[in-house]
Amino acid sequence: MTPMWYIVLSAILFSVGAVGVLIRRNAIVLFMCIELMLNAANLALVTFSRINGTLDGQIMAFFVMVVAAAEVVIGLAIIMLIFRTRRSASVDDANLLKY
Amino acid sequence: MLSNLWLLFAIPAASATILLLSGKRALKWGPWLGVIAPAISFVLGLIMFFQLRDLNPRVTEQNLWSFIPVGDLQVSFGLMFDPLTAVFVLLITGVGSLIHLYAVGYMAHDERRVTFFGYFNLFITAMLLLVLGNNYVMLYLGWEGVGLASYLLISFWYTRPSAATAGKKAFIMNRVGDAGFILAIFLMFAYLNTVNYGQVFERVGSLSANTMLILGLLLLLGACGKSGQFPLQAWLPDAMEGPTPVSALIHAATMVTAGVYVIARSNPVFSANTTLQLIVVSVGTITLLLGCIIGCAKDDIKRVLAWSTVSQIGYMFLGVGLGGGAYALAIIHLLAHGFFKANMFLGAGSVMHGMKDQVDIRRFGALSKYMKITWLTFMMGWLAIIGIPPLSGYFTKEPIIAAAFERGDWTSWLFGWAALLGALLTAFYMTRLFVLTFHGPKRWTEGQHPHESPPVMWIPLVFLAIGSVVAGYLMHTSVVDWLNPVFAGVENVPEYEPVMPHWLISVLGVAFAVLGAGLAWAIFGRGTALEPEPAGVVVTAARNNLYTDAFNEVVFEKPGRWLTRALVYVDNKGVDGVVNGLAALVGGGSGRMRRLQTGFVRSYALSMLLGGVLVLGALLAVRLG
Amino acid sequence: MIDVSWGEQVVFYILAPIAVIGALGMVMARNAVHSALWLVLTMLSLGVFYIVQAGPFIGMVQIIVYTGAIMMLFLFVLMLVGRDASDSVIETLRGQKVAAIALGVGLGVLLGTGLYRGTVDLTPVGLAEANKNGNVQGLASLIFTKYVWAFEVTSALLISAAVGAMILAHVERRKDERIGQAAMMKERFLPGNYPGPKPGPGVYATSNSVATPAKLPDGNPAQRSISPILPLRELEPAEKADKHTLTGGHQS
Numbered sequence: 001m002t003p004m005w006y007i008v009l010s011a012i013l014f015s016v017g018a019v020g021v022l023i024r025r026n027a028i029v030l031f032m033c034i035e036l037m038l039n040a041a042n043l044a045l046v047t048f049s050r051i052n053g054t055l056d057g058q059i060m061a062f063f064v065m066v067v068a069a070a071e072v073v074i075g076l077a078i079i080m081l082i083f084r085t086r087r088s089a090s091v092d093d094a095n096l097l098k099y
Numbered sequence: 100m101l102s103n104l105w106l107l108f109a110i111p112a113a114s115a116t117i118l119l120l121s122g123k124r125a126l127k128w129g130p131w132l133g134v135i136a137p138a139i140s141f142v143l144g145l146i147m148f149f150q151l152r153d154l155n156p157r158v159t160e161q162n163l164w165s166f167i168p169v170g171d172l173q174v175s176f177g178l179m180f181d182p183l184t185a186v187f188v189l190l191i192t193g194v195g196s197l198i199h200l201y202a203v204g205y206m207a208h209d210e211r212r213v214t215f216f217g218y219f220n221l222f223i224t225a226m227l228l229l230v231l232g233n234n235y236v237m238l239y240l241g242w243e244g245v246g247l248a249s250y251l252l253i254s255f256w257y258t259r260p261s262a263a264t265a266g267k268k269a270f271i272m273n274r275v276g277d278a279g280f281i282l283a284i285f286l287m288f289a290y291l292n293t294v295n296y297g298q299v300f301e302r303v304g305s306l307s308a309n310t311m312l313i314l315g316l317l318l319l320l321g322a323c324g325k326s327g328q329f330p331l332q333a334w335l336p337d338a339m340e341g342p343t344p345v346s347a348l349i350h351a352a353t354m355v356t357a358g359v360y361v362i363a364r365s366n367p368v369f370s371a372n373t374t375l376q377l378i379v380v381s382v383g384t385i386t387l388l389l390g391c392i393i394g395c396a397k398d399d400i401k402r403v404l405a406w407s408t409v410s411q412i413g414y415m416f417l418g419v420g421l422g423g424g425a426y427a428l429a430i431i432h433l434l435a436h437g438f439f440k441a442n443m444f445l446g447a448g449s450v451m452h453g454m455k456d457q458v459d460i461r462r463f464g465a466l467s468k469y470m471k472i473t474w475l476t477f478m479m480g481w482l483a484i485i486g487i488p489p490l491s492g493y494f495t496k497e498p499i500i501a502a503a504f505e506r507g508d509w510t511s512w513l514f515g516w517a518a519l520l521g522a523l524l525t526a527f528y529m530t531r532l533f534v535l536t537f538h539g540p541k542r543w544t545e546g547q548h549p550h551e552s553p554p555v556m557w558i559p560l561v562f563l564a565i566g567s568v569v570a571g572y573l574m575h576t577s578v579v580d581w582l583n584p585v586f587a588g589v590e591n592v593p594e595y596e597p598v599m600p601h602w603l604i605s606v607l608g609v610a611f612a613v614l615g616a617g618l619a620w621a622i623f624g625r626g627t628a629l630e631p632e633p634a635g636v637v638v639t640a641a642r643n644n645l646y647t648d649a650f651n652e653v654v655f656e657k658p659g660r661w662l663t664r665a666l667v668y669v670d671n672k673g674v675d676g677v678v679n680g681l682a683a684l685v686g687g688g689s690g691r692m693r694r695l696q697t698g699f700v701r702s703y704a705l706s707m708l709l710g711g712v713l714v715l716g717a718l719l720a721v722r723l724g
Numbered sequence: 725m726i727d728v729s730w731g732e733q734v735v736f737y738i739l740a741p742i743a744v745i746g747a748l749g750m751v752m753a754r755n756a757v758h759s760a761l762w763l764v765l766t767m768l769s770l771g772v773f774y775i776v777q778a779g780p781f782i783g784m785v786q787i788i789v790y791t792g793a794i795m796m797l798f799l800f801v802l803m804l805v806g807r808d809a810s811d812s813v814i815e816t817l818r819g820q821k822v823a824a825i826a827l828g829v830g831l832g833v834l835l836g837t838g839l840y841r842g843t844v845d846l847t848p849v850g851l852a853e854a855n856k857n858g859n860v861q862g863l864a865s866l867i868f869t870k871y872v873w874a875f876e877v878t879s880a881l882l883i884s885a886a887v888g889a890m891i892l893a894h895v896e897r898r899k900d901e902r903i904g905q906a907a908m909m910k911e912r913f914l915p916g917n918y919p920g921p922k923p924g925p926g927v928y929a930t931s932n933s934v935a936t937p938a939k940l941p942d943g944n945p946a947q948r949s950i951s952p953i954l955p956l957r958e959l960e961p962a963e964k965a966d967k968h969t970l971t972g973g974h975q976s
Contacts (some may be wrong), residue, residue, distance in 0.1 A: 024750030053849025098698030
């Protein structure tokens, strides 16, 4: 076994996250799927760090976490706001911006 | 003085500018400024006239500046003063000044009289430019200038629909002629490489007979348009919708004679081709008969005079068409006509002034007692136009008729007798007009109190009446010799003996005039019905302008309308169809495309993922493939 | 070529399927809370992977910050939004599910094979050298030297996010919409309104759930005693039955 299998796992998790974004309608679950994709990327970064023998990949993963945290804060606030005005957390209900 | 030819038209131009710019501020002094400007030009013209007499050769040219310098086309803003021009300058400024003076009285109560005098001076400017130019482009400049002034003045009372329509009619029919004229200028430039009179006439001999014929026909078309000759005569009677001084100056004395001027000026072109001359003569003859016949049936005093103008210009065309010595005859008839026709138009204006703008001669009668001066002056004009010996008309018209008999073949008989018949008819309808207006019983509408016009109006009448009487003596002066240098090169045309003795023609002319006058007096001496009565075919046709208007309507206007409608249809369905179709295509396509914008975030995310997968696949395909 | 130790292989073979199952479970769970819990499972597995890949600090951060803080935030918001926590099964967008799964599989295959084939020939260096002063010290020396600018920018990002969240969550009342104390009291004592405190939920020996209504004197459940968002929980017959507390619990 080589560390490359971590990369394959990362790809699988990323794809699952992407499919989740596409098929789930609850905005919060959608967000979770995005978190999963970020985590998959993090796994790849950490593995790359190991392959390259430097810690830069881990630092990158660290920054991804920070950004993810900020994004979650804002994203959840937006979801709250939408829910407060529309009484729904479904992304399909927020479809006024169209043709 | 001759070195300052530009002053002649610059003075009225300056006056026109001042008048048109000052508007109502000039209500008091404006009209008088309008009178003084052409008067100064007249005095200057007189001085130049006498100076020109001492020159040898009698011609002077000036190029003020380069007007259109484009490649091979070098047109200068050039002026020329020769005997023909001099005669015209004196006619325009002299008769023009008198009519301006008359207009001061006639237009005294009009709110827009300052504008009127501005247009009037503009007309004088343009007309002077027309005759002063030394090339055809300058002529055309003045030509369009008088056309514009004519349009502005015919529709001067533009709130009346009839006046506005008449202005448009004049403008559009003139366009037909102007198109011919400008094509003639193009033709000259294309074949002769010049538009200067002198150079054109030098090189015109090098043209083939057909080109010359076409050139002459195009010039003739322009002349017919401006002078109201057959087949473009219909606008001139309608132009009487303008104020009477306008009718007198523009549509009787000066502008409408511009066609005669063009043909006289272009005499080397016309003299060189007998076919062309025959056409000009035919046009003149047809027009003079047409004018006479319609003039007999009209009841509107100004329209009778207008058709009479058409007919008299027909005589002039006949004269210029005959060529040879008849050019000078036509010009002298033009001069005399300028006097007596202006005189009669102003007389008609005076009658209308005293009769509350009544124009129907059936509602006049017995006015000789109430308007002595108008009556007497009008009588001079009447006697002059029908050709009673001591007056001008006899001396100027009779030689043209005589010349018509001198063509040397069978056409002499045709044109000669047509001209004589025209004289008979002229005497008939002018006498009818005169008798119905000034003699016979009163047939006035109620509430009429005819009175003589103020001095400012009758003084010009007196001068013009004197002109009408004495203009004929020009024939006995050196005017004929005076004009001959202009028509040099036509002296070598063969002289034919008249088919009838000259004295017989003179006697016949006077006899016909007296016969026509007597006939009219006998019929209308006791007045006539107040309304037009049903009449025979000929009279009905004459009342309807011999159906020339109807002909124009059917042959030109209707197809024009159809063509326009067809074009509108093509434009709407075809051109717009393509444009709108394209727009609809894009719009429809966009309408369908925009359905992609469902508003569902997940659909967008799906397409993003699709794009990502494609990019990834492409990348891998390149890297691994 | 560093050795992937036997122990790590065992960990990978056990936790990798668990991570994938967690991910699939998150996507497929109908209830959002279940989704969150499945995600926690995946994240914990990933945390372990980080640790075994010589990244103890990032692994602990993953577990403490991500799994601990961020996921709790998710659950918190879920509780706030919670009433329609479960999705309906019916897919409204035609073909969305099929297309998404097809594309997802395609993406996974392409990404996996692409990355694997791109990196399989590399020789992993391992982090033994980089971590010789300790993993945290290694990270710290990089963060505060090479990445200090990014690190400082991160602080700006976080403070902006905090302020942004506050602005988004804040509901400002216009002045004229505010109700004064007098008006509030008037409203409270209007006819038809019950001015007193609402009864608490029922407290019984067998159930003191907030979903259990209190009983009115006539024995009916008092609807006002429970939150309107909660489904009414009826007492089961066993709970209703006489417990014989007065007789010492003995039945005879």
